[in-house]
Amino acid sequence: MKDTALRISEFKDSIFGVISKLARDNSAVNLGQGFPDFDGPEWLKEIAHQKMQEGHNQYAPFQGTPFLRQEVANYYKHFYNLKYNPETEITITVGATEAIYLVMNALINPGDEAIVLEPFYDSYVASIKMAGGVPVPVTMHAPEFSVDPRELEKAITSRTKLLILNNPHNPSGKVWTKEELLMISELAQKHDLFVMSDEVYEFLLFDGAKHLPTASLEGMFERTITVSSAGKTFGLTGWKIGWICANEKVSKACRLIHQYITFSVSTPMQEAVAEGLRRLPEYLPGFVSLYKGKRDYFYQEMKKLGFEFKSPLGTYFMMVPISSKTKLSDVDYSMKLIQDNKVATVPPSAFYLKSTEGERYLRFCFAKKEETLMSAVANLQGL
Ligand SMILES: Cc1ncc(COP(=O)(O)O)c(C=O)c1O
CATH class of the missing domain: 3.90.1150.10 (Aspartate Aminotransferase, domain 1)
Structure with a gap:
């Protein structure tokens, strides 16, 4: 066979x-x-139940329900003063995992290199490879899990298309400092790289740590693709509702793949997550x-x-x-x-x-x- x-x-x-x-x-x-x-x-599970009873049970629009895309846009504006157009720049996915797959496949041509900061979340490397790309590891050195700027710059070649950043970071629990993020963003701009910023733990912060989305750094809004999801924030990882915030061109490319991979994402769960995001400040x-x-x-x-x-x-x-x-x-x-x-x-x-x-x-x-x-x-x- x-x-x-x-x-x-x-x-x-x-x-x-x-x-x-x-x-x-x-x-x-x-x-x-x-x-x-x-x-x-409990209240969010009740809302999900209600959404089903109210009849939100057929296919959702492929880019995500208007309500959820609007609430994603609202929270980025509320917490980070980032302005995404929900019509063209926000796409709802089956968790951050699908989002990562879409971004890699939307950006990578066969042979393109993608920098992964190790230790990494394992789906990055798999998604890079499925897109025909080459993962290039740069080590976050223990015990601080910090990146040496010279090592990072040395890893960048003419074939490097993007860098993947995870902040806050799984598995180290690190929250990247502003100085570190600026160092990475300066290199990304100097070498014209996209940055996929996986921010699924954005609200799980302790001891006064603040989340600085990569897209909020000077000069980074257009070249950053932000991936996040509801799973960690609401402690409901099985709901698998995620999103991609990116410029219109990259969003369009992600949506073109998404329409053939999953087409659309669970309607009642999207509607429930939208209600959850609306209540974030109290929750x-x-x-x-x-x-x-x-x-x-x-x-x-x-x-x-x-x-x-x-x-x-x-x-x-x-x-x-x-x-x-x-x-x-x-x-x-x-x-x-x-x-x-x-x-x-x-x-x-x-x-x-x-x-x-x-x-x-x-x-x-x-x-x-x-x-x-x-x-x-x-x-x-x-x-
Ligand atoms: C860093 C990181 N990114 C993405 C994911 C996947 O998120 P989701 O469950 O929304 O697909 C996880 C899950 O553990 C994660 O730790």
Whole structure:
């Protein structure tokens, strides 16, 4: 029989699936999966139900419902003073994941290079490759997860089409500083690069950290494609409603692909998310304090267990250094923790193409119920 496409021949099962299966097989507490093990807000679920009852159940317009596109435009204006035209510059997608796929396929010609800052969210590299592009890794060096401007500039060639930035950053929990963002944006302008800015954790910020959208930096509005989604902000990752904010030309290209990939996105969920976005100013303080409580608890417990690191300023992840505990690599140590301590984490070396720095860390997700975090801490005692 003929073989499947070469394009995907190097693809492997995602690390998340592998870890989740191992966690199930070993009855381990799962702090690997990057999503809450509790439900999002009751009021928003009720709105979704209402939207179905009101008859929002047929195909939505392919670019997204007018209500949701308007509410996305409103929140960018309200929080960041960014002005997007909902008719031509905002496109609704099946989560940020579809958005990333569309952007890569809208911009990349075969052989074009795309800079990925490692450790990276794994769908970037897959989407670049599916578009026929070449991912070029630049390492965010531990423990600050900072990029060396000279290394970044050296990685840029005449074939570089874009750079992917994730802010706040999964897995490190880093919130990029204004100086760092300016350094990246200056290079993007100097070398005429697009920047895809993945901002799905934009509202998950602690200790006074502020989110600075890449598109808001001087000279960056036109060349930045911002991707975000409702999944993390409302703790409803299964709803899979995302969006792309980009100039009209790039939006049109993304929409041309979207119309043949998914055509349109769940109508009642879009309408519910629009209502959710409208209520962001009232909703966010409670949301942030819920996650801050989890972060503070888990961070203190990890410190008591002897792990030394800085508490993350954003996202619901912690990159925890393991060198003081073991000589094992991240993969072997995570297997050991699953089997011996019944706690599952993600070995971050899966998020690197070049550097081995990830082998000295494990990624813990603290978006879990109090009892889940307490069980994990109890299982880790004696490490
Ligand atoms: C950095 C980053 N981007 C994108 C996504 C995917 O978002 P969505 O669930 O909206 O597709 C995730 C999910 O974990 C993520 O961590």
